[in-house]
Amino acid sequence: MDFFFQTIQTYFQTLDYLGLIALVLGLIYVILAAKGYRSCWIAGIISCSIIAWQDTSIYNLYADAVLQIFYVFVGIVGWFKWHKNPEDQLQDSYELKSVRHLQLIIGGIIISIGIWQLLYYYSDAAMPFLDSITSIFAVIATIMLLYKIPSNWIYWIVIDICYIYIYQRQGADFFAYLSAIYLVLAIYGFIKWRKI
Numbered sequence: 001m002d003f004f005f006q007t008i009q010t011y012f013q014t015l016d017y018l019g020l021i022a023l024v025l026g027l028i029y030v031i032l033a034a035k036g037y038r039s040c041w042i043a044g045i046i047s048c049s050i051i052a053w054q055d056t057s058i059y060n061l062y063a064d065a066v067l068q069i070f071y072v073f074v075g076i077v078g079w080f081k082w083h084k085n086p087e088d089q090l091q092d093s094y095e096l097k098s099v100r101h102l103q104l105i106i107g108g109i110i111i112s113i114g115i116w117q118l119l120y121y122y123s124d125a126a127m128p129f130l131d132s133i134t135s136i137f138a139v140i141a142t143i144m145l146l147y148k149i150p151s152n153w154i155y156w157i158v159i160d161i162c163y164i165y166i167y168q169r170q171g172a173d174f175f176a177y178l179s180a181i182y183l184v185l186a187i188y189g190f191i192k193w194r195k196i
Contacts, residue, residue: 019174022050026178027185033145034189038082045075051175059170060126063115063135074142081146096149104140112136126170134162153190160186 025047032040052068055061096104112133119128138159144152160183167176 016054016174018050018054019172022047022054023174023178023181025050027181030182030185030189034185034192036082038079041075041078041082044078045072048072048075054172054175059167059172060124061131061166061170062123062125063119063128063131064166067135067138070139071142074146078146094149095151096144101151108136108140109133127166130162130166134159134166148193150190150193153186153193156186157183157190 025043029040029044029047032043048068048071052065052072055065055068112129112135115132115136116129119125119132125131137155141152141155141159144155160179163179164176164183167173167179
């Protein structure tokens with residue numbers, strides 16, 4: 001019985017409260033975004049601010065930190081761009097053609113290679129290649145979300161699988177859990193947006 005209480009006590013002593021707040025707000029963001037609510041952007045702004053700070057001060061994931069700061073700015077734009085009425089939100093969505101997706105993927109890979117080289121040679125980044133490629137494609141997926149392109153959720157499914165691995169390897173358990181939940185919510189968002 002003492003082992004049980006010691007385990008619980010150790011858990012709460014090492015609990016990352018900021019990570020927990022970022023996790024909860026991140027969940028709220030994705031749920032509200034999947035439903036088309038404008039308020040998703042506020043939760044996203046706060047969550048991303050916390051993650052950016054922890055990426056630089058704890059986990060050495062610099063490309064992801066820059067990505068989180070980008071998310072903060074996109075959140076501000078999203079707040080003003082999205083309509084107040086959630087029923088109107090997804091009605092003006094549209095899908096990209098396959099050629100455009102191919103262009104985005106090739107361009108994203110080329111930019112990722114450049115950032116990877118910078119991080120590899122000029123920083124102590126923990127996982128420079130994966131950090132770079134997930135960050136670039138997360139930028140692409142976020143812009144697609146901002147413009148209500150339903151296939152943004154497919155990009156997020158792949159990105160979230162990568163982030164589960166990255167964060168788990170870096171010991172950022174809350175962010176790994178958050179990415180796993182994001183994966184489920186991205187699947188939900190894709191199904192919901194496709195129906196509309």
